[in-house]
Amino acid sequence: MTVDRDVAGELLAALADPTRREILEALAARGEASATTVAAGLPVSRQAVVKHLAVLDAAGLVEARRRGREVRYAVRPERLTAMARWMAAVATEWEARLGAIKQIAESPAPPPP
């Protein structure tokens, strides 16, 4: 119950796959595109792209809008921004801790002879 569906993990896992990142790049370059269109520019099948888009959508990285008989996908920056902030915060905290440890390790200063 503590894990709460692991939102961070979902996002990171979504981003971790190279094919998925290529899809995101393709979407960002085109502004918006359908799964078929994207698949045409990649070495994988349309179905694979569809699955990836589902994952990306679940992670909130992408937005789907029905446009007649096709479905247009567009990139969604908010989650990425949030993630970046989160990572920066964690990094800062780590640095703080490392600093603290270092101080403690140096507290018994060796007196010069």
Next chain:
Amino acid sequence: MTVDRDVAGELLAALADPTRREILEALAARGEASATTVAAGLPVSRQAVVKHLAVLDAAGLVEARRRGREVRYAVRPERLTAMARWMAAVATEWEARLGAIKQIAESPAPPPP
């Protein structure tokens, strides 16, 4: 040759695993610790932790230092910071593109009937 061993993917994949993140938290909390120590506080075997630490080390998120008969691991913030910056940059670029698309879409104003 272009992918260069997919550094970003390595980092993201390393971060994507919840157990790995727990390990990182444990390390950050303790400052530094051995695999056995970390494993004691987690519901997995020591060997599992060792493997995870190997992955984290390969991703540059962790640093190993031999301390007599044991190996102490410590967290390493640099890569995290770099990653955060990278993500923020990508997010910004996406936003820029979205802005541009929106402008284009709104340029031919539909005349009212």
Next chain:
DNA sequence: AGGAAGTGCAACTCGCGGGTTGCAGTAGCC
């Protein structure tokens, strides 16, 4: 010296994620 505590290596299981193919359904266009 000899036992305790720790690490390192290897073999093995198992589930899931990335990928494919095939087919049914539905919206557009002539």
Next chain:
DNA sequence: GGCTACTGCAACCCGCGAGTTGCACTTCCT
């Protein structure tokens, strides 16, 4: 109305990653 171009669903393959167990090796302590 009928053909075409999409999307949606399902079944299936395969490899890899997370985890375990067992054992050999090294370092420390008394």
